[in-house]
Amino acid sequence: MNRILGIILTMLLSISVLSSQAQQRRLPSYVGITGGISAPSGNFAKDDYDNDRSGFAGTGAMAGITGVYYFKSNFGIGGIATYNDYGFKGAQSLADGYKEAFDVDSSTVDINGSNHSLNILVGPYYGIPLNSKLSLDVHVLGGVVNATLAGNTVYLEDVENATFSQKKATATSFGLQAGAALRYSVTSHLGLMLGADYFTSKPDFKVENENRPLNAGRIITSYHEAISGINGSLSVVYQF
Amino acid sequence: MKKVISYASAVIILTVLWGSCKKDEQAVAPPVPENEFLTTVELKVVNESDPSDVQTASWIDLDPDDDTPPDVSKAKLTLKANTKYTVQVLFWDDTKTPRGDVTAEIKERENYHLICFTATSGLDLTVKRTDHDTNSPALEVGLEDEFTTGAASSGTLNVELRHQPNVKDGTCDPGSTDADVNYQITIQ
Numbered sequence: 001m002n003r004i005l006g007i008i009l010t011m012l013l014s015i016s017v018l019s020s021q022a023q024q025r026r027l028p029s030y031v032g033i034t035g036g037i038s039a040p041s042g043n044f045a046k047d048d049y050d051n052d053r054s055g056f057a058g059t060g061a062m063a064g065i066t067g068v069y070y071f072k073s074n075f076g077i078g079g080i081a082t083y084n085d086y087g088f089k090g091a092q093s094l095a096d097g098y099k100e101a102f103d104v105d106s107s108t109v110d111i112n113g114s115n116h117s118l119n120i121l122v123g124p125y126y127g128i129p130l131n132s133k134l135s136l137d138v139h140v141l142g143g144v145v146n147a148t149l150a151g152n153t154v155y156l157e158d159v160e161n162a163t164f165s166q167k168k169a170t171a172t173s174f175g176l177q178a179g180a181a182l183r184y185s186v187t188s189h190l191g192l193m194l195g196a197d198y199f200t201s202k203p204d205f206k207v208e209n210e211n212r213p214l215n216a217g218r219i220i221t222s223y224h225e226a227i228s229g230i231n232g233s234l235s236v237v238y239q240f
Numbered sequence: 241m242k243k244v245i246s247y248a249s250a251v252i253i254l255t256v257l258w259g260s261c262k263k264d265e266q267a268v269a270p271p272v273p274e275n276e277f278l279t280t281v282e283l284k285v286v287n288e289s290d291p292s293d294v295q296t297a298s299w300i301d302l303d304p305d306d307d308t309p310p311d312v313s314k315a316k317l318t319l320k321a322n323t324k325y326t327v328q329v330l331f332w333d334d335t336k337t338p339r340g341d342v343t344a345e346i347k348e349r350e351n352y353h354l355i356c357f358t359a360t361s362g363l364d365l366t367v368k369r370t371d372h373d374t375n376s377p378a379l380e381v382g383l384e385d386e387f388t389t390g391a392a393s394s395g396t397l398n399v400e401l402r403h404q405p406n407v408k409d410g411t412c413d414p415g416s417t418d419a420d421v422n423y424q425i426t427i428q
Contacts, residue, residue: 091265091266091267095267095268095269099269102352103349103403104405105271106268106270106271108266108267110264110266111265111266111267156405160407160414161414162406164406213375213406213407213408213409215373215374216349216405
């Protein structure tokens with residue numbers, strides 16, 4: 001994470017030096033809607049039944065609102081509020097694992113809900129005009145991430161009263177996001193943006209389980225792994 | 241350019257709708273043909289007062305799917321009266337060479353297996369399980385036991401391997417039967 005922030009700050013300095021020859025003008029501020037893909041990585045994206053650190057998160061969608069107010073110096077303050085949905089990847093791994101763990105003929109796993117997060121982040125922006133219509137907006141944001149882990153219910157074939165479940169779990173933590181977007185001014189008031197961001201947070205989940213009387217089969221009672229990855233976004237903004 | 245704006249807005253809206261309309265997922269792990277059988281159940285009994293006094297009783301059914309009855313010719317024990325015996329219950333797959341050690345698998349899965357013993361009313365025999373699993377609290381398993389004989393008598397001892405995935409509670413009621421065998425016991 002520190003390396004990525006260092007790279008972004010270096011890029012900021014380099015581009016600001018290079019663009020010092022460009023025509024100076026106040027960049028338009030904007031507010032708009034954003035959406036795209038969200039690709040988690042690390043243990044959160046693993047789907048290995050035998051690894052308790054697996055988060056079973058897949059590449060999903062993100063959507064929300066974005067906005068920034070630029071001052072005359074091309075520095076601005078802004079933020080985003082987004083909903084990231086990572087779905088659930090690897091339900092088959094769970095079904096196969098529980099079948100083996102309990103030595104039953106068959107098992108069925110129902111996933112309850114999805115892995116997702118609600119993110120509200122603010123921070124400084126720096127806009128670099130590239131020409132009269134195109135600019136590069138870079139930002140480093142921090143704020144609140146409220147994340148949810150999907151739950152699941154496991155049915156063991158031909159065994160009465162053996163059904164057990166892991167409940168959905170929710171946790172809130174501090175989150176960081178850093179990235180850049182190319183903004184094209186369609187008109188003086190309408191812009192299109194194409195961006196990429198790296199996001200990270202590390203919520204501390206307490207996980208509840210139902211009907212787990214025995215020491216058998218995968219069971220997690222807490223989850224404390226980084227929720228990190230890359231967002232790719234397309235935004236439509238109103239410029240002012 | 242208005243078309244581009246419209247398309248971009250549509251993409252964002254469709255993304256939101258796609259995320260909210262996804263159905264909950266379900267996965268099934270289906271049955272697969274077994275390649276391992278439980279063909280032989282043995283009781284290995286050792287006289288606690290005379291360790292050289294060792295007997296093994298075997299119940300054998302090499303092909304449980306056909307109509308051939310099991311071989312019970314060796315499913316017999318002759319025990320001394322008023323004596324304690326250390327007992328091991330052993331499970332084998334004798335369709336393989338060398339024989340498959342099913343006992344080790346049951347030991348690995350002891351947290352949801354229980355061996356149950358039932359003596360007919362005329363047989364003066366008490367069975368006590370001496371091993372425990374790693375559940376919390378720990379529950380008996382029955383792979384290792386102690387037989388205590390009383391007065392001279394005879395009868396049948398039923399030995400049943402219960403499979404109790406996520407329902408083991410220390411009793412023989414929950415779950416299903418993996419093996420159900422009988423031994424003829426004579427106490428003299």
